[in-house]
Amino acid sequence: MFFASDNSGPIPAQVLQALTEANTGYAMGYGADAEMEQVTTRIREIFEAPDAAVYLVATGTAANSLALATLCKPFETIFCTPTAHIHEDECNAPEFYTGGAKLTLVPGAPGFDDKMTPEALRATIAKEETRGVHGPQRGPVSLTQVTERGTIYSLAELQALSAVTREFGLPLHMDGARFTNALVALDCTPAEMTWKAGVNAVSFGGTKNGLMGVEAVIFFDPKHAWEFELRRKRGGHLFSKHRYLSAQMLAYLTDDLWLTNARAANANCATLTAGLHQKGAPFLHDPQANMIFAALPRATHQRLYDNGASYHLWDGPLEGNPDELVAARFVCDWAISRDQIDQFLNLI
Ligand SMILES: *Cc1c(COP(=O)(O)O)cnc(C)c1O
16 A cells, blocks of 8 residues: 555566566667667657657756756746645755856746745746846756646646736746656647647656656757767766666657556545545645545554554654545555455555
């Protein structure tokens, strides 16, 4: 009953098989492997972007930080929500890799701070770059799809935000650690959710959706390619035995494994959501992908933990009045079984 995160499950047999197959003979290092050429071709096809620059790194923090560093000068600032992974969960890696750029927070939805609105984004951008040489200059906007709160920007919302970034001539980055969970939920094409909606660069997640540890960075304008390559090498993220990264990503994009996994994760989340609704648990919002924020009484949390369930409490400690409701975050991955979900709901 593991709902702590979607990075805790196993990897699919196909990925392990692909690694075994890649594990024969010799291949050039540093991304010059034949598999990487196939990855690039495949991602360009999937995104309908024949000129896109495509790179692999092993963590989402590296993908975000190196992509943003390429789009941002040290004296600029990156616009993001207060709950953004780049703000809360990357130990200042974006600031580090940009050489000291700062983050400017755009308020999100009241109480939840998940999604920025065009109005809030415009107002926040307008307030920066007003102090001449003394203040930060405006830099890229970074949004997260699926958001850190399990919600999704619609295509119309993405287009409205990118219209604001274009007003100011700023690049738009998408943290897509859960890119595919959003894609299948919106039932749109990768192009529609990115460059057709005005997104310039994407951190295309793999790890949370079944890979051992690979994320792609995609720039739709290849002018960023060489700078990104230099930054990746300088930042210690150019893998020497690169074919093992390529092999994972290639398996992910073969036979729709990426889509199948994301659909499974979202379906598991829908099952858990329905069950929690049936038990009368109040939700903090409507789950849209594979992440739930809902409250249960402390005594129920205790019983679940005592029986081996794993997840994070959100707004309070386990200790206290047993009848009091405490919110928790439940994340479903592609691999969690129906049995585990049923067992969890039966305990509630
Ligand atoms: C998990 C996650 C990442 C990547 O995190 P790493 O631990 O560095 O791989 C990036 N953004 C979001 C929104 C995430 O949830």
